[in-house]
Amino acid sequence: MTASRRCSRCGYAVPHQYRSSDVIVVCFDCRRRRFRRVTLWSTAATVAVFILAILAWRFMSLSQIPDIGSPFAHTEVVASIRTVGESDNAFVIYDAIPITPEPKDYLDATNDWVAVPESWKIWLGENTEALAMMEAGSAKPSATYCLPDEHDFSNMLAVGHHRALSRLSLLNASRCQSKNEMYQSWHWLRIAYRHSRHCGMIGTHLDRSLGAFFHSSITRQILTWASNPRVDEALLRQALDEVRSDFAMTPSPLVSLLNEYYFEVNVFDQFPHDALPDQPEPNYLRDWLQCEPAWLENGTCPSERA
């Protein structure tokens, strides 16, 4: 006959084969509960140790990085951009230029006036005021459309507007060349050239790329112009000198890096609050990507937006 004793934990009667009363008797259910408890606690402890180890590793890694604060906060570059006066700033004029929408016809290149579609020639004729303002804007020594630490999605360069301004100047250069007005043609090529330098002057990497994109179209047209036998040696020398001095307006990559830094910081600050792509109006990022800034459609320019 099997002896029976009480479980030391729950008091339930357990069949027991040991005669010694020193053995502590624990029933199957209590053993199973204890096993579950031990497993749970050891898992929790392992996870906690793992998390603490990651936090400790992160802390040690970060503690080796010196705290340099904002890398551009007090550099001379920021100071020099801040001191650009309104009267020296080409964007004050560029942003206010009224220009009619570009024709839908495909425009292959602006340097061959004979091949330019009629709709583009009409467009050029419609925008004489824009040409005059473009001439005034391009003569400015500097160009900044917003201060470095204010860069974000809401004030990006209006690509469509500046592409139209660049094309307008090149078309006018082409028209002048077709009438054998070689000096006037160079004058308008130089305006487009300076505008390309202004676009990338004090902006982000995207602005710099946009300036470089305009620059490549313009230099192709300059080469066509320079190969025309009606351009004499004196005019060629003058053009070469002016190209060199205007190219000096191209900023150091540090300036683009600085603007890009502030752009990223500001965008990350704002993104969770008001720049989600599927939000309704206003969505400056979507407008910008579509090259159709809202202010072009509703007829107000950025200078009025302030």
Ligand SMILES: [Zn+2]
């Ligand atoms: Zn028990």
